[in-house]
Each structure stands twice: as structure tokens, then as C-alpha cells.
Amino acid sequence: MDFGPLLESLSRPVDIYCERASAAFDAEPLNAISNAAFLIAAYAAWNLRARRPDDSHSAAIKALCILIGIVGIGSFVFHTIATKWAEWVDVIPILVFMIFYCWMILTVFFEWPAWLKAAACALLFASTFYLEAEEFAPVLWGGAMYLPSLFFMVAAGAGIWMRNAAAGRAFYAAAAVFVVSFTARTLDMPLCNDIPIGVHYFWHLFNATVLYLLVRTLILHAPVRSVAASTPGSGSNSVPSGSPRSSSAATDAGIGFPLFPQN
Template sequence: MASGWSTPVDIYCERTTAALWAEPLNAATNAAFVVAAVAALALWRRSGRRGDWPALVLIAVTALVGVGSLLFHTVATRWAGLADVIPIMVFIVVYLVLALRRVLGLGLIATGAGLALFFAVSAAMPALVRLAPGPWASSQSYFPALIALVTVGAIGRAMPAAAGVRASADALLLAAGLFTVSLIARMADLPLCDALPSGTHFLWHLLNATVLYVLLRAAILHRAAA
């Protein structure tokens, strides 16, 4: 019997057995993250800003998101779950720092405070979700990222800022809208399982890959506050 990090994980509608390819749609759609990373890399190369290493790091992390998620939807164990979650969390934290610096033009101390606030909201989220249980509980770790996108985007949009900052703020708000739809698809996977045996989690992958590309494009092209 498997135990510890090799414990099998079965939390998606599409998986009905422990077989490696029991989630064909969920596994295959991870290619969207690699496509997003390759497209962003091509944009980064064309942009003439090859010294922009933070954007390049985010591009690499986007590719790792696809690899980690592929592992989780094939191997489907606890350790593969970590391979899935860690790159996503790294992208969120690095991008938040970049957005606070480039979109809002914050200094190091203010950026640190913003990051601390994000972690505080993340820590409080499980308690908040317990007050109102529902299908959103399984996606609670992503709500702070949505809140951050909306907050930074809205503040940036309201600032009397340069065109580059305004464009970045608009991109963050667009990403927030797409991410909202993506979260709905993620939360609907198990509740709609009887009606849709393939589930809806694969839509989470496709929409999230789009979200990451929108964010990468903004990071590459708009640096007015950097």
C-alpha cells in the first residue's frame, strides 16, 4: 500500500482509475503552458529588452507550471502534487513583486509590505472559507492571487500614470477576468461530473495558460514604472 509522498491522489472528475493516462484531457492541455512560454520567449527576444531577466525567469517558470501539472495529472501522487503547486506559487509571488514595482512604482519597503499583506490574506483564507463552505474550498489558495490582480490593476488604472503603466494595469484586469472564469471551471469539475464525465478541469489549464501569457506580455512590453 502506498504511503507518504507516494500516496495516490484522485481529486478530478476525469480520473476513474490509478492508471498513468487516466486523465488524457487534463494531461494534454498542459501543453498550453509550454505554448504560452514559447510565445512569450519569442516576444521577449523581439522586444529588444533582453536584459529583462525577471521576465525571462517568469517565462521559465511558466514552462515549469506545464511540466509540474503534467506530472500531477499522470503520476497523480502527493509528491507530484507539489511539483504542480510550487511553480504556480513561485510565478504568483515573483509576478506580484514585479507588478508592485513596475505598475505601482513602489519602493522596496512598500513592495515588501504589499507582499506581506498578500501572505496574510493567504494565511487567513482557510478560516474565511470555513465560514462559508462550498465548492470554492478546493480553490481557496488561488483567491489571494485574484484579489492581488484586481487590486493592483485597479490602483494602477486609477493612477495618473504613463501609458505603459496604464497598459499594464489594463492587462492585469483582463487577466483577473480570465482568471475568474478559470476558477469557475476549476470549481465546477466535480459538481458537474455526472453531466460531464470528462470534467472541466482541462478548461482551467487552457484559460490559465492564457492568463499567464497576458501577464507575461505585460511584463515584457510595459516597464514604465521600473
């Protein structure tokens, strides 16, 4: 089998951002350096998780924090190497984060069965991957692939809000920042004549904030599922499965404000 055409395709240079004026490694300094925001977001989310009263989702949240860092590394590779294979190094971690986060939201806040979560995540993956195709590259300057995520955030946010207003507000805060982030990404090329360095780096800064806020929503607002509650002889002080955190638990953990409104 001849892999020549495939390797040639993967090595093809990609020039889709205003800041890049050559094929040099450092042709996009702001777009490359701004990816440090993802590492900062990953570190901040990791530290916040360490102060979480409930540890039932600890492993999944740690994985999300690590994925945020990988997103930044993948994006740095793309904005320096700028080839087709580097573009996939950029896109794949974002897609993995989106799918895994979708699974976690449907698990933590909606308690959907596994088959229904799998179907929803498959739909999100398929629609995103479909819109990543070359024929959709002119749509929103390659940003069409993020429309399914925006739709998911709007729909899921409404459901979360109906279950808990504080969690809904936190989730929609992330969605609002994502709209700003997506706008910056979309306007990079249209504003190129007026702003030669472009505005794509704002996409990185705001998007890192989005990922932090999404993970923060899970850390601070996920209903408690205490192992002790299901353990025989654990006593009446155990927290029932699915119950919200109390403000005192949040304060004891050093967070300093109630995570759920008290009824």
C-alpha cells in the first residue's frame, strides 16, 4: 500500500490565521504563546478540585484538568508547526474534552442511562466531525465544527438550571464566555486588513476560561454522591446520594460561599 499521498497530505502546510505570514516556526507568536492560558486553567481547576468536599467524581475531574493542559499543548503544536497533521493534534484533544465533558454532564446532573449518554455523545461527535470536513472550511472560517458544542451548552444549561439555578448560572456563564471566544475566532480573518496580527489569540484566552468554568461547574455544583451514605453503619450524619452540598460544607472546605441555594 502506498502511503505517500497520505503522508504528503498530512504534511501539507495550513495557513488559516491572520497572524501567520510565513511558514516559520515562530510565525504566530501571539497565537502560540497564548496557549499558556490552557495550562494556567488546568492548574487552577486542579487546585480547586483539591478543595472539593465531595470526592465521588475526583478521577473524572482530574482527567478533565489534564485534558485542558493537553488542549493547550496541541494548539501550541499547531500554531508553530502549522501542518495538516499538527491541525489534528490541535483538534483531537478538543474533541475528546467535549465528548468526555458531555458524558459527565449527562451523568452528574441528568443521571441518564449509559446507552442514552452514549447516543448523545455519539451525536455530538458525529456532528462535530462532519462539520470539520473540508467542504465546511469556509463556514465561519473553519469554526462550524464548534456549533454542535454551542447547541449542547445551551440545551444542557437549560436542563441544569431547572434542576438547580446556581449550577445553571455557572454553566451559562461558561456558555456566555464561549460566545465571546467563538466571536474572536470567527473575526480573525475578516479583521486581518485592519489588525495585521489578528485576534485569534483571544480565542485561546477566552476558551481557556471557558474550559476552566465548565470544570468549575462540576467541581462546585455536582450533587454529592457520598460513599459513606451507602455504607452500613455509617450513621445519620452521612450525606444522602444525590443531595446538594450545604453551605456549611462549602465553607468548611475553604470555598467560602454556598454552592447551592438553601430551600
